[in-house]
Amino acid sequence: MVGGLFGQGKAPKRRKRRVMEAKPRPLGEAVARGMPGLAQLGWRGRTVLGLAGASVLVVGVLALAGRLDDVKADIGARLSRLARGEGFIVDSVTVSGRSVVKAGDVLAALDIERGDDILSLDLGAARERLQSLSWVQSASIERRLPDSIHVTLVERRPMALWQTDGKMHLVDQNGIAIEGEGAQLALYAKLPLIVGDDAPRYAAELIDLLAREPTIGKRVEAAIRVSKRRWNLKLDNGVEVRLPEEGMAEAFERLARLERTDRLLSRDITVVDLRQSDRLIVRLSDGAVQQMAVPPAKNT
Incomplete structure (x- = not known):
């Protein structure tokens, strides 16, 4: 979408131009044919550029005479006046x-x-x-x-919400923080929440990983950077998933398989620890522990 930035209003008055009958100039026409942009400017543009070229010559001569600083301002002023007079002003x-x-x-x-x-x-x-x-x-x-x-x-396109020092920011795909006001933050409230000083730097890799397994990825409410080395994921049911520093993608794919086959995340657990590649560690909820501690009723 293209839009104008200036408000509606009267355009600035321009000086009336005198219509001059230009004499044929074969050399100028040849130059114009070789430079299409120059031809489009018409005689006004070529007049300005002609003066600019002459000014360069004058500057070169005066520079040799040690008077360059004395003429810079004057030449600039002359060019500006000529440009304005020929209509080269911002409208x-x-x-x-x-x-x-x-x-x-x-x-x-x-x-x-x-x-x-x-x-x-x-x-x-x-x-x-x-x-x-x-x-x-x-x-x-x-x-x-x-x-x-x-x-x-x-x-910039926001990729995540970043919480740091008690404040919320938006982060783009390059990990660059974007300043956002309350209304702007509200527009992106459904973006993943990342926490940690260095979280923006590593967020793109994590969010790409979550997108590969949307069944779990869409349930992640927050991703917390731990010791600037790895991620913990907080799911919508309160379960915490601990990802390893190395082999994060493989560990997450293993979790996705377990969820598809065993509905692991629907069980009465609070933590799924994937930091060991050869084992899975889960922590039961207090309720599940208490239930396991109750001895089975004796048959009478």
């Missing part, structure tokens, strides 16, 4: 790829206003500011002469 800013990022944040990062000289804008710096926004993964900016700026955004 619209459009953006595509924006879904979550606020339009106001994009405009603030661009630092571009209607009426700015479009040729003197530092698009590289504006792009860096855009990419510093939490929700922006990448951005590109282009001038669409004579008077438009177009921004293309790629937003």
Whole structure:
């Protein structure tokens, strides 16, 4: 979706242009044919670029004379005045790829206003500011002469909710934390919850594993990083699954097989320990232990 960022309003007044009858210039036409972009600019664009070329020559001469610093500002001002006079000023800013990022944040990062000289804008710096926004993964900016700026955004896609220091954040597939407000967090409330200082770094591998076995994966309410080495999974029925540091995928697949064949997770247990590759350790619930401790009734 492409949308304009400037509000509705009157466009800035532009100076009336004089219509000049251009004389044939074979060399200029040949250059234009060799540079399609230049031909599209018309005589106004070639006038500006012509002055720019002359300015480069002047700068080179004055640099040899040690006067470069004295003329930089003057040349820049002349180019800016000429660009404005020929209509090379910002009249619209459009953006595509924006879904979550606020339009106001994009405009603030661009630092571009209607009426700015479009040729003197530092698009590289504006792009860096855009990419510093939490929700922006990448951005590109282009001038669409004579008077438009177009921004293309790629937003981050949240993969999980991350709980740390008592706060909630969103995390993308690269483990990058995304700042989110209450309303934004609520939109992603069904994402897996991960806990631990280094959890975002290893979350993508775990979530991919859970997706392979959705029967169990969809029951995981939280994944807790333990000692920065491995994961514990908290299921919707309160059962804790302890995964190993090495061979996590194999252990999870073993759990999935046991669930399919024996309905293991539906039994009266609180912990399933998969850290040993050659054995399965389960912890019974208190109720199950008490029931086992009651001696069978004697027949009378």
